[in-house]
Amino acid sequence: MRKLSLRHLRCFVAIADTGSFTLAAARLFHTQSSLTATIQQFEEAVGLKLFDRTTRRVVMTEDAARFKPVAERILRDFDNAIGDLQAIAKSQRGHVRIAAAPSMIIQILTPALAEFRRAYPSITVSVRDGGSDKIERAVLEGEVDFGLCSRLNNYPELDYVPILADPFGVIFPNDHPLALTNGPIKWSDLAGYDYIGLTGDTGIGAFLETHPELGLHEKTKLYDHVSSTNSLYAMLGLGGKISVVPSLAAQASPLNEFKFRELCEPRITREICLITRHLRSFSVNTRRILEVLIDTVRQARHLNGVEVILDDSCPVLDPPDGEEGAAGRPAVGIREAVASV
Incomplete structure (x- = not known):
């Protein structure tokens, strides 16, 4: 043959x-x-x-249509593997590529990059923002070295390491009736208010769709949908309506102009994950920035209601036998990078 x-x-x-x-x-x-x-x-x-x-x-043909996803995966894996080898050989040419949710860029990545730049001023960084779907695909396709967002597609080829638990709450304009109330706000208290929802292709919208027991869509007057937090800011600015977002998103500009109160009974959180391709070997520069990033997460004290959930005892994901990283060092997987800090 x-x-x-x-x-x-x-x-x-x-x-x-x-x-x-x-x-x-x-x-x-x-x-x-x-x-x-x-x-x-x-x-x-x-x-x-x-x-x-x-x-x-x-x-x-039908046989070819069934085979096409397999062929695409083989080509993607091969191209990514070659890209990894080239990155190791060139140490990324002093460059690291990151994709992150806007709230993570503002609250976590910016202070981490400031610290990283002081230690390694010659290494350049590119940052792209987007929703969870866009970020996961960028990591999957090898367009970035790692991502920071909530888990959406749960691709088996990706490694998801939870780092933060981000609680959900209600966000509303300063002159909304909820602004006149005190004490905890329950999910059931949202009944009857005009509501702006995020679409299911966003990490926030998809997460809330997996919790129908909250009765959010049934109890609120669901009129509007938006596909990003920037669009949500514009719609909330029209007045008279509420939305439900995680704390990190509410604390980030421009949503931080509005009032936000955490929801209880039940308290619902989303996991923010550090995402890489499974068994990927990191360049020296990527490892350096991951170390600074994880240290920044662990020292975070300014994130109201957000919990650091990095597991110090998480198992080390060893690289394949005999695999080496840059300059003859052992290659580093995401869990090893996290556990070693």
Whole structure:
């Protein structure tokens, strides 16, 4: 049987994505005849037809459609592994890439980076913000070295280490009727108020959807939805409505202009996690910034109601046997980095 290679997989995925041999050939900088020959080799090797040609486009067969996610995962794993080797060899060229939820950037990452910059002024850092889905995908695709957000998709290829427990509460304008009350606020106390919800593709919205027992959507007058905390700020600014967010989000600008009170009976928290690709080897620079970040988390005293939940006894995730990191040092996994600080 003819040996298959990554070239065959890349050609297959390109045609599957574009639905066209012509477009796929242009994407891969191949001639169309070369691409056609590669797919014919693939089909002969596996003994299956992969594409059906119609008058307008090329369509995957059922067998090919089932195989496509496998091919994508193989290519992604290979590209990420090569990227890791290059990062170790070049020590990231003095650069670390981070993705984080906006509240984590303001409350945790900014002070950590200030401390890191004092110790390592020559290492540059790129930071991107976004919701949990965007952050998890960026880590999964190797676009960033690690992420800081709540768990949403729970990808098996990612490592999630809980670092903070972030309690939920109600947020409202300063002139809202809730501002005139004192004492604890229960979830049941929200009944009848006009409510702004976050959509299910956000970490906050998805988390609340997993707790229907709170009766949030049934007890409140659910009128509006937003897809980010920035949009929530604009909608709350119109007045007269409430929302439910975690404490970290409420303490971060611009939401910190509004009043926030933690909800009880029950007290609900979300886990903020440090997220990396499973069994990934860290560069020296990534390890350095993780050490500063974890130290910043453990020393955090200004986060009202937020609990540090790093487990000092969490098991060390050893790298694969014989694997070494930069400059001959043992490669470091996320749990080892956390446990070693």
